[in-house]
Amino acid sequence: EVVLTQSPGTLSLSPGEGATLSCRPSQSVSSTSLAWYQQKPGQAPRLLIYGTSSRATGIPDRFSGSGSGTDFTLTISRLEPEDFAVYYCQRYDSSPRAFGQGTKVEIK
């Protein structure tokens, strides 16, 4: 079973700074099958990125995804106040369609 390891566990940053979140699958994942979600407290997850780098509908261009194989990255170019949340990666090339354990982006 593929395990997705996200790092860091917590990222403490100020609004306006950039954020780089990592997702490392234990086995190679197709670049067409890696997604990122954002979850705020008390809310359902929201799809940000699919297929490694395609932004979902309505997602601002400060969010971008990249990577391949066993090394994927979500980049937030300039943090807005509403971006402080938990971020999850997910592989969906085969079952189980596992999620990473999450990275919390908190206000410094």
Next chain:
Amino acid sequence: EVQLLESGGGSVQPGGSLRLSCAASGFTFSAFPMAWVRQAPGKGLEWVSAISGDGSDTPCADSVQGRFTISRDNSKNTLYLQMNSLRAEDTALYYCAKALMAAPRCYDSWGQGTLVTVSS
């Protein structure tokens, strides 16, 4: 507007059963794969099971294999999760999620969840 409304959660003793439902509206339900994803209190997301648009393909996580069954009724625009032999570790908020058309195994719309508590 896509709407997903889960129901059927509640408190149950270990070994008990529950059936969750997810009423969908705002899209052509039968055209989209669907899924259940759960989140234990204070924990991360765990994919539980998914189902193809016609119900013929129903993969699930090892942790629920043989105990949980996903199904759908396209005539009623409703997704189900039958949960048997419930364990304490099944305690979680259960989300219903709709697949993205462009990438049918990731999820672009989610309900607000229904809480399942398994405790004696």
